[in-house]
Amino acid sequence: MHQVIFKPRAEKFFARMDKINQQRMIIKMEQLRHDPFQKSNIKKISGTERGYRLRMGRYRILFSLYSDQALIEAVDIFIEKGKNDYLIRRGLFAF
Numbered sequence: 001m002h003q004v005i006f007k008p009r010a011e012k013f014f015a016r017m018d019k020i021n022q023q024r025m026i027i028k029m030e031q032l033r034h035d036p037f038q039k040s041n042i043k044k045i046s047g048t049e050r051g052y053r054l055r056m057g058r059y060r061i062l063f064s065l066y067s068d069q070a071l072i073e074a075v076d077i078f079i080e081k082g083k084n085d086y087l088i089r090r091g092l093f094a095f
Helices: 008-016 019-034 084-092
Strands: 003-006 042-044 051-056 059-066 071-079
Touching (some): 003 008, 003 019, 008 071, 059 084
Parallel strands (some): 003 071
Antiparallel strands (some): 059 071
8 A cells, every 4th residue: 555645736736626526536546545556547647757647537636656665646736728737747756
């Protein structure tokens, strides 16, 4: 089982979300915590070593997966508007 931590940027967006979507997000993160290698709605972000995205309706959760440390670090949460969203946020991942 992996530990999940939120970076300040992701925490800030999570706090502004409505309660229903917060509950959905918590459920998704719990599923991710138990099985980070699930195939549904998760894709690797190109150009990053450990960057992935989890799709939850119109929301996207960007996270780094550290398998050796059993750690999932939620980097950013946002509403997808286009393909450039990922290019802009690629610099948020630690290499």
